Amino acid sequence: MPKKELIKKLAELAVKVGANVQKDQVVVIRTSTETKALAREIAEQAYLAGAKRVHVQWNDEYVSHQTLLHASLEELQNVPKYLVDQYQYFVDRGACFISIASPIPGLNKDVDSNKSQKSGIAMQKAVSFFREFLMGNKSQWTIVSEPNKVWAKQVFPELDEDKAVEKLWDAILNASRVTEKNDPILEWKEHNAILLAHNQVLNNYNFKQLHFKNSLGTDLVVELVKNHVWAGGGETAANGAYFNPNIPTEENFTMPYKWGTRGKVFATKPLNYQGKLIDKFWLEFKDGKVIDFYAEKENEALTNLLDTDEGSRYIGEIALISHDSPISNTDILFLNTLFDENASCHMALGRAYPMNIKNGVNLEMSELVKHGYNNSMVHSDFMFGSEDMEIIGLTQDGKEVQVFSKGNFVI
Missing domain, CATH: 3.40.1830.10 (Thermophilic metalloprotease (M29))
Known part of the structure; x- marks a missing residue:
């Protein structure tokens, strides 16, 4: 200890x-x-x-x-x-x-x-x-x-x-950025500033969609809701307190448009769900919904996750993390989503975060849904990033922008 x-x-x-x-x-x-x-x-x-x-x-x-x-x-x-x-x-x-x-x-x-x-x-x-x-x-x-x-x-x-x-x-x-010699509170303040700056870059691009491809077979287009907001690092609660939901965190994430995901994605790390390790699995999407899937290990658990409710076959979060990043570089498979999701690009099946759309925290659920928000009882992250991931962003005026090259941010 x-x-x-x-x-x-x-x-x-x-x-x-x-x-x-x-x-x-x-x-x-x-x-x-x-x-x-x-x-x-x-x-x-x-x-x-x-x-x-x-x-x-x-x-x-x-x-x-x-x-x-x-x-x-x-x-x-x-x-x-x-x-x-x-x-x-x-x-x-x-x-x-x-x-x-x-x-x-x-x-x-x-x-x-x-x-x-x-x-x-x-x-x-x-x-x-x-x-x-x-x-x-x-x-x-x-x-x-x-x-x-x-x-x-x-x-x-x-x-x-x-x-x-x-x-x-x-x-x-x-x-978690805790060592014998450092001041973790100061280091987290600096870390948050870096993540917030990256959020601003992504928000300025205001992408319509992101296209993910790698050699494992992932070929997936994820449309983003209009007026989406990229987040990562600290957040502000309704009482005005600034807090960090995840320790550790390395991600920049936002809200997909519920009906706008299409193509196939291959997971690159196991998913620990309800005490079962779902491994070596893929999902195929059409009009935002998972229409086909398979897991070599715990396929029944994956089935049950996807069949939880109407929203569990749609995604509520898309997150970007460079392959060359602190947790990824440890080359440790933590078998814990909190850590593994911060080593890899990931997405979440199920519920979205209201804060990922402008003024979302002040909107009623019915209004959020009209904007393409996915509501569900689950929010289950799985990892699909890789060292050869390529991501092309499409802006609102049709311009293509290279976001990732060889697994890492280039913007």
């Missing part, structure tokens, strides 16, 4: 830069029993930053696994009222949320995918107001990570457990 001082630095970063906890604000830490060290430090740092009250929502991946295995489908779809009331309590008080990711990839490989899907849908429906609260940036939210032995051993199978955990800690901290 890294020195306590480094965990403290990461916790302080999560509180001050990630969520940017405001004085007298309610803070909710969403975490698992695998992440006690970081959760405890974040709680302390949140109070030191002026939090009014810190609540911790604990989850145990193994108990959840047993529940999915043994509970009936009927019971799994029964969402207790006290859980819904708890989320409503947090939303009513304008709470900010800090999540700690510590996945156990493949844990649910023996679970009936139908049970995972149906229970997930039931929960999403029951707390849909909470999803809109977060994705609409009504308050601040962020996500950081802490390793566990199983996850670390899968990332570094050649090492024993303790060494693997130590190495994964090092990788997480470095990707």
Whole structure:
């Protein structure tokens, strides 16, 4: 385990830069029993930053696994009222949320995918107001990570457990820009400035569409909504607080036009979805919708993801990241979307972010949908970037612009 001082630095970063906890604000830490060290430090740092009250929502991946295995489908779809009331309590008080990711990839490989899907849908429906609260940036939210032995051993199978955990800690901290000698808060301020400058370049081009091609077979056109906004780095919540949703982050992303994606895309990294690793898969789109697909591993899980609801076969996000970038250059497959998505161009099946369209956070859902916004209960990122990715942007007046060459930004 890294020195306590480094965990403290990461916790302080999560509180001050990630969520940017405001004085007298309610803070909710969403975490698992695998992440006690970081959760405890974040709680302390949140109070030191002026939090009014810190609540911790604990989850145990193994108990959840047993529940999915043994509970009936009927019971799994029964969402207790006290859980819904708890989320409503947090939303009513304008709470900010800090999540700690510590996945156990493949844990649910023996679970009936139908049970995972149906229970997930039931929960999403029951707390849909909470999803809109977060994705609409009504308050601040962020996500950081802490390793566990199983996850670390899968990332570094050649090492024993303790060494693997130590190495994964090092990788997480470095990707999060936390070192023994640096000031992470200052470094993130500089990093945000770089990402915001790149957003401005992309916004100035105001592309109508992006065309992606590589040697794996990806040949995909993604149209963008009119008045789209490129984002990346920090964002501003409705309460005026500037925060960073993802630690780490390297992406610039925006909103696709729901019915404007066409062609075929091949994933370049596995997707950890509901404890199942979907790998070596491709999707084919027509008029924005996935019309054909296949995964060599966990095809049933991919099927269930795509069949979640009407919007889950459409995309809600397209993100650009150079192949020659900090996380990509570690050459580590993290088996965790938070990190792997920041090593590769990616897109998200499902729900879009309102902030990716001008004045979107102030629009009702019906108005957003009219603009080509995709609404869904899911938002699942998968990676398709590669070292030979070529991207051509088409401007509103029909001019072609080379955006990526050999996997990297050239604008």
